Amino acid sequence: MDILTLLHRDIKWRFHNAFTIVITILQPMLWLVLYSAVAGQSMKGIGIANYTAFVLPGLIVLVSFGACSSSGIMNYLMKADGSFYRILIAPVKRSSIVLGQVLEAVVCTFIEVIIMCIVSLFFSVTIATGFTGVFLIALLVFLTAFFISGLTYAISLCLPNEVIYETVMNAIVLPIFFLSTALFPADGLYGGLKIAINLNPFTHVINVLRALILQGNIVVRDVVFVVLLLVVMCGISFSWALHRLKKETAL
Amino acid sequence: MTAICVNDLVKKYKNGVQALDGLTLTVKEGEIFSLLGQNGAGKSTLINVLTTYLRPTSGNVTMFGKNAYREAAEIRSKISCVAQRTSIDTHLSLKENMIFQSKLYKVPKSESGKRMEMLISCFGLEKYLKYPVSSYSGGVKRRLDIALNLMSNPKVLFLDEPTVGMDIQSRMVMWDMVKKIRNDFGTTIFLTTHYLEEADQLSDTICIMKNGKEVIQGSPKALREYLRQDMLKISFSVKKDAENCFGPLKEAIALKESDLRHDKIITSLKNGRSDLEKTTRWLLEHGIPFLGIEIVQPTLEDVFISLTGENGKEAS
Numbered sequence A: 001m002d003i004l005t006l007l008h009r010d011i012k013w014r015f016h017n018a019f020t021i022v023i024t025i026l027q028p029m030l031w032l033v034l035y036s037a038v039a040g041q042s043m044k045g046i047g048i049a050n051y052t053a054f055v056l057p058g059l060i061v062l063v064s065f066g067a068c069s070s071s072g073i074m075n076y077l078m079k080a081d082g083s084f085y086r087i088l089i090a091p092v093k094r095s096s097i098v099l100g101q102v103l104e105a106v107v108c109t110f111i112e113v114i115i116m117c118i119v120s121l122f123f124s125v126t127i128a129t130g131f132t133g134v135f136l137i138a139l140l141v142f143l144t145a146f147f148i149s150g151l152t153y154a155i156s157l158c159l160p161n162e163v164i165y166e167t168v169m170n171a172i173v174l175p176i177f178f179l180s181t182a183l184f185p186a187d188g189l190y191g192g193l194k195i196a197i198n199l200n201p202f203t204h205v206i207n208v209l210r211a212l213i214l215q216g217n218i219v220v221r222d223v224v225f226v227v228l229l230l231v232v233m234c235g236i237s238f239s240w241a242l243h244r245l246k247k248e249t250a251l
Numbered sequence B: 001m002t003a004i005c006v007n008d009l010v011k012k013y014k015n016g017v018q019a020l021d022g023l024t025l026t027v028k029e030g031e032i033f034s035l036l037g038q039n040g041a042g043k044s045t046l047i048n049v050l051t052t053y054l055r056p057t058s059g060n061v062t063m064f065g066k067n068a069y070r071e072a073a074e075i076r077s078k079i080s081c082v083a084q085r086t087s088i089d090t091h092l093s094l095k096e097n098m099i100f101q102s103k104l105y106k107v108p109k110s111e112s113g114k115r116m117e118m119l120i121s122c123f124g125l126e127k128y129l130k131y132p133v134s135s136y137s138g139g140v141k142r143r144l145d146i147a148l149n150l151m152s153n154p155k156v157l158f159l160d161e162p163t164v165g166m167d168i169q170s171r172m173v174m175w176d177m178v179k180k181i182r183n184d185f186g187t188t189i190f191l192t193t194h195y196l197e198e199a200d201q202l203s204d205t206i207c208i209m210k211n212g213k214e215v216i217q218g219s220p221k222a223l224r225e226y227l228r229q230d231m232l233k234i235s236f237s238v239k240k241d242a243e244n245c246f247g248p249l250k251e252a253i254a255l256k257e258s259d260l261r262h263d264k265i266i267t268s269l270k271n272g273r274s275d276l277e278k279t280t281r282w283l284l285e286h287g288i289p290f291l292g293i294e295i296v297q298p299t300l301e302d303v304f305i306s307l308t309g310e311n312g313k314e315a316s
């Protein structure tokens, strides 16, 4: 009940600041369109038939980062000119406050992912695993966004202002994106680079998403592994966010 | 009945600042209670502890018989607080802000609609309905802040420096509003201020605090001798003149050591105008080089000095 009240307020914030949707989707969308047009030709040579379908999973992760980062900004704005402090003395559980905001980021991520998927349709992307695949993709997107937004919520309460926050988020997102299988397959890699990419949890998320889109069969073991991994990561990031919020009043 | 009971309250911030230092006070139900103190006295800290925002270091706070920290959840639904800085969501409209507040406090929908209309008209907010909240002036925002904090029909409303930075007209309007809230809704009001006349005009009970501790608590009537005492102020051009005059003048009229304040002598008047005349005559007869002499109302600083007998002003 409280969660819905807060979620509703946060969604209104998002629509009031609709440019945040545009800005966070702009870059992944450019990648999607440009790479499909430019890199698609050269990638055919190494056996990737539809490069748009190949990069879509990585761009889904990228778009989640964008949407969830801007949800962290909300904390700064609400503190400076909003109800951040008023809510903390209202009869509302701390966990509901975090959950409301985290779920808003999830909703925003879904909106952006759906837009990306619709655009991908024009590049002949289809989901090879059909309806079950779509459901599993939605589940993975939900968990990914939940994890990232818990993380950005906690980070935003750790850092003093939004400029530092933006800088830190940029410094986190790009290495995670490039040190993953977002843009190329990991098959030909070896050594330290391969280890780094395999340690990146998003590599596994992207791989499973990619398999669901490109391959007709669902590898249950991989899917279960990634879902469990994400559930654990969600638990950790949510607890951290909650802990940070409780620390706000422990002066 | 007692609404709030604070006993030997200590709050030490993690950075080492001790903002409350064994404070004790009692607030009766249905009264307007003013906490009077200078900047940095610890007023906001106290409000933050009372509103369950901050955890006290030691001491006891009970509200309606419930412990403010251990039973915070029960207390939260009974109180609300207009903070020093307004706390309104500018991405929501005026009505959306009020509805949001009522949902946070789980006010039934049937009730919240009626209450909202009533508060909007009570606080004269109708004409702002069609404008975005971000365009409101500071005064209107503050009115909205108070109105929305009344959506949950709190038993205690906390107001942290509700008139700070306002001109005298707006302050008087605010005073009427505060009285109206108490009279119409029966809300207990706990406000902080550093304006002497505000506490005097508005409250049923005043508690004067300094350095995190209460100095005195009582009704404006009981504190009258401190709050409305006429003061005689003699100004000199330099500190030295004031010091030279102080000794001989002390023989002529009764002065306390604390009456000498930098380049001024400020003392409470015992016999009104006749003291003024007597002192003026004495100054002129003795050829004392003074700049001016007048009767003034005491400032908060004067009240502290007469209460504690210490001269709090640094000799700059």
Ligand SMILES: Nc1ncnc2c1ncn2[C@@H]1O[C@H](COP(=O)(O)OP(=O)(O)O)[C@@H](O)[C@H]1O
Binding pocket: A251, B013, B014, B015, B017, B018, B019, B037, B038, B039, B040, B041, B042, B043, B044, B045, B046
């Ligand atoms: N969050 C905080 N952390 C550390 N010290 C604080 C904090 N808030 C206030 N203080 C200190 O506590 C003292 C009392 O401040 P405050 O309660 O705001 O006084 P007032 O509201 O009467 O002006 C001041 O010395 C102030 O610097």
Ligand SMILES: [Mg+2]
Binding pocket: B043, B044, B045, B084, B160, B161
């Ligand atoms: Mg204050």
